Structure formats: structure tokens, C-alpha cells
Amino acid sequence: MDPKPLWLLAELTYKCPLQCPYCSNPLDFAGPRFKRELSTDEWCRVFREAKTLGVLQLGLSGGEPTLRPDLEELVRTAHGLGLYTSLITSAFRLTRERLAGLKAAGLDHVQISVQGADAELSDEIAGTASYRDKIAAYHYTRELGFPLTVNVVLHRRNLHQVEALIRLAESLGAERIELANTQFYGWALHNRDALMPTKAQLAAAWRVVERERARLGTRLEIVWVLPDYHEEFPKPCMGGWGRAYMTVTPAGEVWPCHAAGRITTLTFENVRDHSLDWIWEHSDAFNRFRGDGWMPEPCRSCPRKAQDFGGCRCQAFLVAGDAGVTDPVCSLSPHRHLIDAALAHEREPEEWTYRAAPASRALAGRG
Amino acid sequence: MSPATAAAVPRLHAKARLQRDEVRGREVLLYPEGLVGLNPTGAEILALCDGVRSLADIVATLERRYGVTGLERDVAAFLDGLAGKGLVLYGP
Numbered sequence: 001m002d003p004k005p006l007w008l009l010a011e012l013t014y015k016c017p018l019q020c021p022y023c024s025n026p027l028d029f030a031g032p033r034f035k036r037e038l039s040t041d042e043w044c045r046v047f048r049e050a051k052t053l054g055v056l057q058l059g060l061s062g063g064e065p066t067l068r069p070d071l072e073e074l075v076r077t078a079h080g081l082g083l084y085t086s087l088i089t090s091a092f093r094l095t096r097e098r099l100a101g102l103k104a105a106g107l108d109h110v111q112i113s114v115q116g117a118d119a120e121l122s123d124e125i126a127g128t129a130s131y132r133d134k135i136a137a138y139h140y141t142r143e144l145g146f147p148l149t150v151n152v153v154l155h156r157r158n159l160h161q162v163e164a165l166i167r168l169a170e171s172l173g174a175e176r177i178e179l180a181n182t183q184f185y186g187w188a189l190h191n192r193d194a195l196m197p198t199k200a201q202l203a204a205a206w207r208v209v210e211r212e213r214a215r216l217g218t219r220l221e222i223v224w225v226l227p228d229y230h231e232e233f234p235k236p237c238m239g240g241w242g243r244a245y246m247t248v249t250p251a252g253e254v255w256p257c258h259a260a261g262r263i264t265t266l267t268f269e270n271v272r273d274h275s276l277d278w279i280w281e282h283s284d285a286f287n288r289f290r291g292d293g294w295m296p297e298p299c300r301s302c303p304r305k306a307q308d309f310g311g312c313r314c315q316a317f318l319v320a321g322d323a324g325v326t327d328p329v330c331s332l333s334p335h336r337h338l339i340d341a342a343l344a345h346e347r348e349p350e351e352w353t354y355r356a357a358p359a360s361r362a363l364a365g366r367g
Numbered sequence: 368m369s370p371a372t373a374a375a376v377p378r379l380h381a382k383a384r385l386q387r388d389e390v391r392g393r394e395v396l397l398y399p400e401g402l403v404g405l406n407p408t409g410a411e412i413l414a415l416c417d418g419v420r421s422l423a424d425i426v427a428t429l430e431r432r433y434g435v436t437g438l439e440r441d442v443a444a445f446l447d448g449l450a451g452k453g454l455v456l457y458g459p
């Protein structure tokens with residue numbers, strides 16, 4: 001059977017009051033490519049087409065999705081279609097009233113990011129004073145009966161707080177905490193040297209995760225997203241290209257994952273020109289790396305190819321300059337030395353560039 | 368998670384929702400960042416987990432419906448599997 005997508009990530013806007021230096025949004029998020037945001041009607045059509053195509057899980061993300069004044073209407077439509085709908089938010093200035101309205105509209109699940117376990121570090125990493133709003137919103141979320149995920153992106157500046165972060169999620173009564181080691185795309189790749197953790201940091205954090213998982217059992221699910229540069233084999237990115245997942249960007253481009261837009265050798269279609277079904281089935285971008293016919297060696301004859309699908313196409317493009325080669329993270333890749341070079345020396349802490357519109361325009365102008 | 372006893376009253380966790388998956392012709396259990404595809408029997412068992420019926424009641428209902436006996440082990444194993452993922456809770 002041909003694969004049909006189960007997951008849709010709707011990036012409703014790239015505007016965001018936070019400025020996290022590891023943001024996965026494109027470096028040129030403030031540029032013309034993402035300017036003309038989809039209307040309410042266009043998004044509702046996308047959700048209907050997604051449901052017909054087989055999507056069951058919908059993430060409403062960004063940027064900051066609560067900046068869309070029509071969020072309630074979008075949630076109502078998604079809920080009416082039976083989509084399991086998650087809001088992925090920074091919770092900046094998110095009020096109890098707004099969350100109650102979203103609950104009434106049928107929102108299923110709330111994910112709120114935090115950048116560190118205390119106000120000082122969290123606000124410094126976010127580049128915007130937001131910790132207090134986040135803590136308030138965590139409590140509103142629980143009071144209103146939402147399942148809650150605490151989202152944390154980990155890197156060299158906050159890995160030492162893993163235990164405190166887990167305790168915070170536990171004290172809030174969260175269902176899940178997602179401890180996502182930084183994946184190096186978008187702003188995170190730009191800031192790679194400043195964010196790269198040491199092996200010792202990762203080992204210490206992992207010991208905490210194992211211990212806390214044993215202590216908490218099913219009370220709090222601890223998701224640990226692997227730091228793939230430090231691994232021997234690549235991640236099974238998106239469960240395979242064009243197999244289960246699609247992202248729709250603020251201005252309607254459809255990508256096989258939320259980083260794919262950076263691959264300049266692919267052409268991406270827009271929901272303004274084609275149905276989601278057509279894009280999934282027929283577009284070049286979705287078909288190019290579907291299945292294993294595209295694979296070169298060492299993937300082609302590798303028994304792991306059914307497990308990891310050759311790893312990540314975006315990483316192959318960004319690090320090795322070719323989206324059609326083995327993920328350079330793989331120890332069998334002829335490009336692995338490029339990953340090792342990024343890991344080679346334990347650096348002094350460096351300055352990072354905050355994710356913000358002026359920096360985005362400057363970087364986009366530089367090409 | 369300790370296994371279900373006959374008197375335990377299973378219910379779905381509030382974070383989980385049963386949903387028809389028309390495209391794949393099955394029921395699914397949806398929850399934060401995940402889903403479990405269900406066969407018809409699994410869907411039927413979960414539909415009976417209303418927070419009132421005990422495991423023994425559910426087993427008796429299914430055995431009556433199909434005119435068979437000895438379903439308790441299979442039903443309990445199915446529910447214990449979901450309880451292990453935190454999707455089913457056992458109450459008194």
C-alpha cells in the first residue's frame with residue numbers, strides 16, 4: 001500500500017516574540033518567501049484535505065501560533081474533522097481566557113516550551129523575558145484539564161539542568177517532557193559552535209534521564225531526542241521521506257519535514273496551486289527520496305536502510321552539499337569527517353546570534 | 368503498572384481519544400504525539416471501557432456477544448499493554 005501521511009505540522013506564522021538561537025525555522029524566515037500568510041479559509045481547506053488524505057495528528061506551530069487571531073477557528077475546524085490537535089507554543093502572554101477558549105474549541109493537547117529550569121537562564125536563552133508567562137500558562141493548562149508536554153531544546157548552555165527540568169515538569173503534573181537535543185538545522189546550524197554540547201555533558205544528562213525514567217514510570221513520559229552528531233548511525237528521519245509526515249509553511253509551501261525548505265535542489269509546491277493530495281502523490285519534492293531507489297552506497301547494500309532510511313536528507317544537503325548522499329552522521333558515510341570536525345575541539349563558550357527579523361534579513365541578504 | 372484484576376475498572380486516560388481512521392479502515396487510539404491502530408476486537412474492548420464496567424463485566428459482555436468463554440486472559444493482556452503506555456488507567 002502506498003504510504004499516506006499521519007502527521008501534519010502547520011506552521012501558522014514565523015512571527016515570534018522569542019529569539020531562541022536554536023530555532024528550527026529557516027534563517028530567511030523574515031524574507032519574501034514566507035511573507036504572504038495563508039488565510040483562515042486556506043488553512044481550513046488544508047486541514048480538510050489532510051484529513052481526507054489520512055492525517056490523524058495535527059500540530060499547530062510556528063513561529064508563535066497564538067499570534068494568529070483566528071487560532072480558535074482553526075482549532076474548531078480541526079476538531080470537527082476529528083484531528084488530534086496539539087498547540088506548540090512559547091506561551092508568551094498566553095492568558096487563561098485564551099486557553100479556555102481553545103479548550104472550548106476542541107484543542108486536545110498543549111506543548112509549552114521552556115528554555116531553562118529557572119527564570120534567569122530561560123530568559124537569557126529565549127532572548128525575551130518569558131519564563132513567568134510560561135509557568136503561569138503551565139498551571140492554566142493543568143487547571144483546564146489539558147494534557148501537557150513541557151518542551152525543552154538541550155544544548156551546551158542548559159544540559160546541566162536536565163534534572164531540574166524533569167522535576168519542574170513533574171511538579172506541574174505534566175504528561176510528558178520532551179528533552180530534545182539540538183538538531184542542527186536553521187538557526188541551530190548557524191549557531192552550531194555555540195550550542196554544541198560536550199560528550200561529558202551528554203553522558204551526565206543521559207544518566208539522569210535513565211534514573212528519572214525508572215523513578216517516574218508512566219507518571220511522566222521522558223522523551224529524549226538523540227544528539228545525532230554524537231551517534232554512530234543516523235536517525236530514522238521523519239520515519240522516512242514522504243512516508244508519514246508533512247509540513248505546511250506559513251505561506252503555503254509543503255515540505256516533507258520542517259527543515260526541507262533549505263534544500264535548494266528541490267522544488268516545493270504550494271497549497272495555493274495544488275491540492276495536498278496531489279502534492280503528496282505527485283510532486284517532485286515528495287517523490288525524490290521516497291523509498292530506497294534513490295540510495296547510493298553505502299546505504300544501498302546496507303541492512304540498516306530499512307531502519308534508518310539513509311538518515312536525514314536535509315543534513316546530507318547542509319553538511320555534505322548533496323541531499324542524495326548518506327547522512328554524514330553515519331559512521332559509514334564518506335563525509336563523516338565533516339561531522340567529526342564539528343565535534344573535534346571542545347570550544348570556549350561563544351556568542352550566538354539570536355533569531356530575530358533584522359538578523360534574518362541580514363543573513364538572507366548575504367545568501 | 369500492576370496487571371488488571373477482575374474487579375479493576377479500566378478507563379481511557381483523558382489524554383487519549385478513540386477515532387475512526389476512514390482512510391485505513393480501522394479505529395485508532397490517538398494521544399499526545401502518538402497513535403495505536405486497533406483491530407476490531409481491540410476497538411470493541413476500548414468502547415466498553417466506560418469507567419463503570421469492571422474487567423469481569425467487560426469479559427462477560429464479550430463472551431455473551433460471541434458465545435465463547437475464556438477471553439479474560441486476552442482482554443487483560445490487551446488492556447495491560449495500553450496501561451503500560453499510560454493510556455489506560457485502572458480504578459476501583
